[in-house]
Amino acid sequence: MRKEIGEYVFTQGDEVSSLYLVKSGLLKAYYLSDDGKENIKSFILPGDNIGSLMASYAGKTNTFSLVCVKPTELIQVEFKALYEASRADAELSSAIVDFLLAFGMKKEIREYELLCLSAEERYRRLIENTPELFDHVTQNDIARYLGITPVGLSRIKTRINN
C-alpha cells in the first residue's frame, strides 16, 4: 500500500491491530499529549517495521499515531492472523522471534539513551548513527524525537559550535 506525505497509517486511539513493513519512504510515530504537545517515539526508515504491540497483542487502543513524512510504500500484516499462524508454523514462529528480539534491542537502546544521556549527548549520537535523517526531517521533529523543544535544540547546536 502507498501513502503520501501527511497521510496517516493509524491514529492514537484507533483499535488497529496490524504491523507494517516499510519498503520505502519515511514515517514518524508520535504521542500527542493532552495539551497538544507532540513527542516523537521513532522515525521509521525503509527496512524497519512498526506497529503497536499494545494495540495488537493486548487488545488496547493505540497509544500513538503514525504519519508519513515522505511518500511511503508499506506492507500491512494483520497481527492476529500472523500470531495464530505462528502457533502452528515453526519457521514463521522463528522469524517472529527474530523480529521481536531486534525490536526489543532497539527499545533497550532508546531506553538507555533517555534514562542515562543528556539531550546534547542524544543529539550527538543521532548525528553519529543516523545522519541521513537530517536530510529528510525538520529540526523541529528532530528536537521532539530527542525529547526537547525546537528552541532547546537550536541552543544546543550553537553551544556545540562554540
Next chain:
Amino acid sequence: MRKEIGEYVFTQGDEVSSLYLVKSGLLKAYYLSDDGKENIKSFILPGDNIGSLMASYAGKTNTFSLVCVKPTELIQVEFKALYEASRADAELSSAIVDFLLAFGMKKEIREYELLCLSAEERYRRLIENTPELFDHVTQNDIARYLGITPVGLSRIKTRINN
C-alpha cells in the same frame, strides 16, 4: 539458584548470555556511567524475567549490572540453548514469542514515560502502579529509577505534600 543481598548475578561488561526467571526476592538492574553514576534500568519482581538481549542475542558485552536487593531465588536459562531449541520446537517458540511480546510492551511503556512525562508524573505513576516497591527499596534507588537524584525526589515529595 539462590543469591543473597548485594550479590551480583552479572556485571556490566560481562559476556554472559543467560536469561533469568525470578521466583522470589528482588533484583535491580542498573547502568553505571563513566563518572560513577548509577541509573536504574528496572527492578525485577517475582514472576519477572531479566537478561540482556544485547549480550545474549547480538553477542555484545553486557550493558548493565544485575544485583540482589533482597535474597533471591532464580532460574537460569542459557539463551543460546533456548534459542536453538525453539527453532525446532513450535510450542517452545510460541512461548518465547509471548515472552518477547510482554517484554516489548514493558519497554514501550517505559519509553513513553521517559519521553513524555516529567519526573513528578513518573513518580506518581510508580506509586500508583507498584506501591509495594516502596517497602523494599530505598528512596535513593527509586530516584535513580525515575531518572533523577535523591535530592530531586525528596523535593518532589515535599512539593506534592504542599
Next chain:
DNA sequence: TTGAGGAATTAACCTGGGTTAAAAACCGTG
C-alpha cells in the same frame, strides 16, 4: 543504650532546557 554509618531532608546556588515572542532565514508558488 549508645554510637556509627547510611538514608533522607533542607538550604543555597547553578544550569539546562522550557516558554513566549520577535526577528531572521528558508522555502515553494504565483
Next chain:
DNA sequence: CACGGTTTTTAACCCAGGTTAATTCCTCAA
C-alpha cells in the same frame, strides 16, 4: 521577483532538577 508560510534563531525570563554540603533521622550491632 515578490509574497506568504514554515523553519530556525535569538533574546529575556522562568523553573525543575542538579550539585554540594550541612543537618536530621533511622537502624542496627555491640
